[in-house]
Amino acid sequence: MSAQPSLASLARLPSQDPAFYAREYNNRANVPDNATHMAHWAELSRQVRKRAGWLEDLSYAGAEPGPHAADERLDYFPAEPGATDGPPPLLVFVHGGYWRALDKRDHSLVANALPRCGVSVAVINYSLCPAVTVETIVLQAVRSVAWLYRESGRLGHDKARIFVGGHSVGGHMAAMMLTTLWPRVGRDLPADLVKGVVSVSGLHDLEPLRRADFLQVDLKLSARDVDRLSPAFLPPATDAPLVTAVGGLEPGEYHRQTDLLRAAWLANAQAPGAAHVPMPDRHHFNVMHDFADGDSPLLLAVRRMMGVA
Template sequence: MSAHPTLASLAELPSQDPAFYTQAYNNRALVPDHPVHMARWAADSALVRARVTFREGLRYGASDSPYAYAETLDYFPAVTSVDFARPPLLVFIHGGYFRSFDKSDHSFVATQLPRKGVSVAVVNYALCPEVSVEAIVRQVLQSVAWLYRQADELGHDRDRIYLAGHSVGGHLVAMLMAALWPQFGADLPADLVKGGVSISGLYDLEPLRRAEFLQADLQLTEADVARLSPAFLTPATDAPFITAVGELESSEFHRQKALIRAAWPNNVREDIPLPGKHHFNVMDDLTREGTPLLRAILAMVGAV
């Protein structure tokens, strides 16, 4: 690969062997001690929920939705105000290859941000194979639209909504940055999302379609990949997009990052190095004072 690879070269899949994608995307196999990190997520999240006042299980979906049990979010209000204005809101979308994890596993994202004047919403969604990937995209769209409409009641600034996500959560962040919001509601502005952060994000779903251990649950078609891969979509605005991938992650996660940077040159403003990090500790810096990742998020939302 050249020093400055083109979008076309980055979009070209590196292998035709499904086993390659099974190996490159099986993060649990690549990080043998992943249970330790997942247990720490849960423990840190429980600690956050025990220490702060927050609103749990707010329903963003319709009450008669068959997936109402999953269409919920937890809301952690800012506890300090930077400028006495309504605080910005960071909406966090968890990963898990569309088929695992829960908002309660990710409350730890609210360790530092509310103290810095940023409200945080951690979103849940239904999981594959019960629902499709497209249905999950629509659920997350619905959650952010709900947060826009509920800004007065919840207390954040509807004109300062930002997104962050991990792994396929990063994919969902990018999908929302490409969303044509007025088509989802006449009251929704085209620039509803003011910026996004994707940690170990995925922007081309074709490798997931080829990884047998994922495809068994995701059931992606070629049409799904074309419609739901942000790297091949146009961003709705020039809102800033920040990327970050752990140094120790597979070559595919680094290629995915390079792909979105090439595809969205007017949006990708910054890439945060994460030296010594793998897929399950890449978010640690969100919980620690003064880290480059936390500083970048605070700068993006204007809370510095």
């Protein structure tokens, strides 16, 4: 059996050539029929939004909204009645798009199967680069999770069972929620507010994105941003479980990003409910289809993490 790569080797960038990172991270170029897959997301999402009982465009901006409050909205899909005993757990989902594209409405498909399994789902929106910085977007995600904790009584989910998941840079932000020192955000917030994280095709080391010109033109990441906003190089606040997945057809950098976080957060990767889900036939776009399938290995792992298997 070959030895697992060390944390130091995983943290070492494979190349100094900016063209390497342009190739590795340009997902639309790597999957030429990406529009077909995103159209499938949109159709599944439309079907979910045809159901009754969900809440659209709830503001999480708080009592003192800031300059980007119009973007700070979420859609809330409650667990189906009778699907669980007592208040259901909540999955907060953060979409991808390199912080500069897409919308929560493209990702309602995450609520296709989970409410039937006894899980409520919140899909958040946030502002987009280059109008705001990546740090601003991370802080918006923090506000959304804090708001959902505080509004649990009104919305009906269990505030003691809040989990965060995301795809691509959404996986980055989900991981960042586990590095957040919640009592510093609000004295009413517990240190273990987030009970687990799922990062699908997540980006956990931002330095390669800073080196990819097609991204950096909008993201404008600094070396300081990389240090402060790369979850693989930050300590998790708790040992809550980590579920990861990455498509077998994705570029090597996406596999390194996932392996890096798992090696850095070893206790979280080995906690009860943690898992790494192989997805051998998936690329960066069709990995999302598994979020809509209640029997997919991905969603089964998420449900086990949340205690609703």
